[in-house]
Amino acid sequence: MCLLVIWIYAYMSLPGDWEKFGLQNAADSCYNLLVQGFRAGQLSLNKEVPVGLTQLADPYDPAANEVYRGPPYFLHDLCYYKGHLYLYHGVTPALILFWPYTVLTGKYLSHRPAVTIFCVIGFLVSVGLLRAVWRRYFAEVSVGVVVACAVALGLATGVLAQLTQASFYQVARTCAYMLTMLALGGIWCAVHEPERGWRWLAAASAAYGLAVGARPNLVFGAVVLLVPVARAWRERRPVWAVLAAATVPITLVGLGLMLYNELRFDNPFEFGWRYQLNVDRQITRQAFSSHFLWFNFRVYFLEPARWSARFPFVHEAPVPPSPAGYTQVTKPFGVLANIPLTWLALAAPLAWRGRSGQTASVLRWFVAATALLFGTCAFTLGLHCASSFDYEMDFLPSLLLLAVIGILGLERALTNRPVWRRAARCGWGVLLGFSVAFNLLATTEHCAEAHTIRGDDLGVAGRHQEAIEQYEQALRIEPDYARAHNNLGHELRQTGKIEEAIAHLQQALRIKPDLAEAHNNLGLALGQAGRMEEAIAHFEQALRIKPDYAEAHNNLGTVLGQAGRIQEAIAHFEQALRLKPDYAEAHYNLGVALAQTGKIEEAIGHYVQAVRIKPDDAEAHNNLGTLFLQKGRVSDAIGHYEQALRIKPDYAEAHSNLGNVLLREGKVSDAIAHCEQALRIKPDFAKAHNNLGNALMRSGRMPEAIEHLEQAVRIKPDYAEARCNLGIALEKAGRVQEAIAQYEQALRIKPDFTEAQNALARLQAGQ
Numbered sequence: 001m002c003l004l005v006i007w008i009y010a011y012m013s014l015p016g017d018w019e020k021f022g023l024q025n026a027a028d029s030c031y032n033l034l035v036q037g038f039r040a041g042q043l044s045l046n047k048e049v050p051v052g053l054t055q056l057a058d059p060y061d062p063a064a065n066e067v068y069r070g071p072p073y074f075l076h077d078l079c080y081y082k083g084h085l086y087l088y089h090g091v092t093p094a095l096i097l098f099w100p101y102t103v104l105t106g107k108y109l110s111h112r113p114a115v116t117i118f119c120v121i122g123f124l125v126s127v128g129l130l131r132a133v134w135r136r137y138f139a140e141v142s143v144g145v146v147v148a149c150a151v152a153l154g155l156a157t158g159v160l161a162q163l164t165q166a167s168f169y170q171v172a173r174t175c176a177y178m179l180t181m182l183a184l185g186g187i188w189c190a191v192h193e194p195e196r197g198w199r200w201l202a203a204a205s206a207a208y209g210l211a212v213g214a215r216p217n218l219v220f221g222a223v224v225l226l227v228p229v230a231r232a233w234r235e236r237r238p239v240w241a242v243l244a245a246a247t248v249p250i251t252l253v254g255l256g257l258m259l260y261n262e263l264r265f266d267n268p269f270e271f272g273w274r275y276q277l278n279v280d281r282q283i284t285r286q287a288f289s290s291h292f293l294w295f296n297f298r299v300y301f302l303e304p305a306r307w308s309a310r311f312p313f314v315h316e317a318p319v320p321p322s323p324a325g326y327t328q329v330t331k332p333f334g335v336l337a338n339i340p341l342t343w344l345a346l347a348a349p350l351a352w353r354g355r356s357g358q359t360a361s362v363l364r365w366f367v368a369a370t371a372l373l374f375g376t377c378a379f380t381l382g383l384h385c386a387s388s389f390d391y392e393m394d395f396l397p398s399l400l401l402l403a404v405i406g407i408l409g410l411e412r413a414l415t416n417r418p419v420w421r422r423a424a425r426c427g428w429g430v431l432l433g434f435s436v437a438f439n440l441l442a443t444t445e446h447c448a449e450a451h452t453i454r455g456d457d458l459g460v461a462g463r464h465q466e467a468i469e470q471y472e473q474a475l476r477i478e479p480d481y482a483r484a485h486n487n488l489g490h491e492l493r494q495t496g497k498i499e500e501a502i503a504h505l506q507q508a509l510r511i512k513p514d515l516a517e518a519h520n521n522l523g524l525a526l527g528q529a530g531r532m533e534e535a536i537a538h539f540e541q542a543l544r545i546k547p548d549y550a551e552a553h554n555n556l557g558t559v560l561g562q563a564g565r566i567q568e569a570i571a572h573f574e575q576a577l578r579l580k581p582d583y584a585e586a587h588y589n590l591g592v593a594l595a596q597t598g599k600i601e602e603a604i605g606h607y608v609q610a611v612r613i614k615p616d617d618a619e620a621h622n623n624l625g626t627l628f629l630q631k632g633r634v635s636d637a638i639g640h641y642e643q644a645l646r647i648k649p650d651y652a653e654a655h656s657n658l659g660n661v662l663l664r665e666g667k668v669s670d671a672i673a674h675c676e677q678a679l680r681i682k683p684d685f686a687k688a689h690n691n692l693g694n695a696l697m698r699s700g701r702m703p704e705a706i707e708h709l710e711q712a713v714r715i716k717p718d719y720a721e722a723r724c725n726l727g728i729a730l731e732k733a734g735r736v737q738e739a740i741a742q743y744e745q746a747l748r749i750k751p752d753f754t755e756a757q758n759a760l761a762r763l764q765a766g767q
């Protein structure tokens with residue numbers, strides 16, 4: 001059974017293998033970056049801090065640092081302090097696994113196998129404890145029952161959910177799981193081998209200290225180390241050696257952690273939580289409060305999952321109203337409602353009923369230690385400002401260990417009552433089956449989420465077809481997964497499959513009508529389909545659901561601008577920038593809108609901000625060049641056109657614009673070269689034909705000039721400037737009547753076109 005469970009662990013961990021998709025090298029994973037930092041003589045990650053982050057007035061403002069939390073920087077949930085990046089999640093995995101592995105092999109271990117290793121060891125230790133309890137106290141219980149208990153310890157403890165999304169979060173959690181199981185193993189040996197108990201207790205103390213190094217919130221659970229001390233004191237045995245064994249190793253580990261924190265954050269009690277770059281402003285947030293206790297108790301223990309008739313059947317529990325200051329609930333599942341085997345922890349006292357004094361006493365002490373570990377870890381999480389099914393790994397394994405002891409006690413109590421024992425087996429067998437099935441189904445939902453996350457990363461990397469395949473795989477696992485429908489719709493829109501995109505986005509909204517992101521993406525897709533009024537309605541709905549949604553304000557502004565409602569568009573762009581001051585796209589769009597209203601200086605200011613935030617935005621550089629040209633700042637215009645072409649060498653508009661301004665500066669041959677390059681890139685580009693015609697006319701190549709100007713008006717018949725320039729070229733070629741016709745046509749298109757008016761008046765006067 002252990003081999004089967006380990007095989008399931010290995011199989012479940014496969015979806016987290018980012019390396020095979022080329023999305024992340026093992027060397028770039030967070031714990032290996034920490035190891036590289038240690039080997040370089042520093043406590044920070046071996047990861048460069050983006051210059052823009054260092055220049056932010058408030059780097060912990062979620063709106064300001066959002067651009068750095070995502071790709072290509074990937075700083076989400078890392079800690080930033082005094083110009084360095086640190087890992088909040090515990091240092092222990094780097095010290096006991098990642099660093100030794102690198103030293104021994106010369107390679108880097110990725111997060112996925114690390115999580116699998118920690119889970120396998122933790123599971124085997126818990127089964128070792130089960131076997132020891134069985135052999136010593138429950139020899140009359142059949143091996144089949146013990147095998148069933150092993151299944152519970154392997155497949156009902158929430159471990160499977162950790163394996164599907166193996167990242168640095170799961171590394172820390174599963175490392176702590178392994179070490180707390182080892183600490184319980186040491187306590188077991190300490191209470192059963194009094195003559196060598198201090199050695200085992202010292203090992204348990206060291207293991208638990210390292211567990212705190214992985215998950216700092218486990219610190220209060222260290223009280224379990226005092227259980228063997230209390231037992232020695234109650235039995236009037238010498239306690240000093242036992243007390244030293246219980247306290248000295250964990251104290252040394254704790255002092256090491258305090259020194260580590262002092263050197264990183266100038267505070268021995270700061271693990272970096274306040275300095276995380278997160279969607280919430282951690283530096284001012286209250287992490288723990290008694291006000292959260294009842295809410296967390298409901299989430300962690302009472303809330304039943306939602307069930308449906310479609311695979312994977314189980315969905316996250318409905319979330320009750322959260323107290324003020326609470327941050328988020330992620331996939332909540334109450335363990336008493338969804339893993340009902342945990343109720344059998346109440347039967348644990350049956351384990352020592354009817355036993356002799358000493359035997360019962362020793363067993364009671366160990367069960368008390370396990371219960372104390374569960375209680376302190378659960379209570380600490382109950383005070384925290386966030387909750388997650390993943391966090392239950394801190395207390396669920398110890399609770400399940402109590403439950404299997406309860407099963408053994410129940411079996412022993414009913415040894416001489418076979419009918420009742422069979423009935424009891426049926427009862428706890430059903431609870432076991434339900435608990436394991438729930439874990440498997442909830443993990444399947446996690447697999448769908450893992451495929452979705454991988455699709456997100458592939459989409460960011462520009463690998464849209466692979467991203468689509470991942471979202472489709474997520475939907476095969478969970479057809480009613482609104483987020484996957486939404487993200488698939490987004491990717492389909494990116495690849496031009498607008499109708500398919502609209503269908504998936506509408507499906508996302510049928511499943512989850514209040515999903516603001518789906519309304520926003522559907523608005524984008526409808527806008528591309530030309531259904532502007534529907535697009536506007538969905539953007540407005542997104543903002544009703546989520547008023548501080550900067551992207552929806554920006555997108556609504558874009559559609560309003562396309563509909564000619566410029567002032568409304570400007571208002572939404574400005575609101576987007578109030579919410580997200582470093583939003584480069586909103587600065588760009590506001591610059592476009594302001595330029596349309598003639599506010600050139602303000603438009604220039606926003607374009608400057610756009611290229612400051614996003615220096616590789618070729619379109620912003622090109623537009624900025626055009627506005628500088630309007631203000632007579634020719635050298636600045638040329639500089640930005642050239643920068644646009646350095647970023648995007650095949651940018652036809654920038655080539656054409658640069659050719660136009662070079663022509664004004666008298667650099668005719670350079671102007672011709674850029675206009676010709678624009679037409680090689682984009683042969684039907686009317687403006688480039690016009691600019692090239694002007695340049696050729698300046699160089700005396702009149703037939704070629706006329707040919708390009710005629711081509712410009714063929715492509716764009718209402719192009720008044722090109723018709724006027726064609727008239728000039730025809731006039732110079734002596735084709736006066738044709739020139740007059742072009743001037744007249746230019747004025748029909750643009751009646752207030754002064755240059756055409758003057759040219760036409762001159763020719764008519766001459767006639």
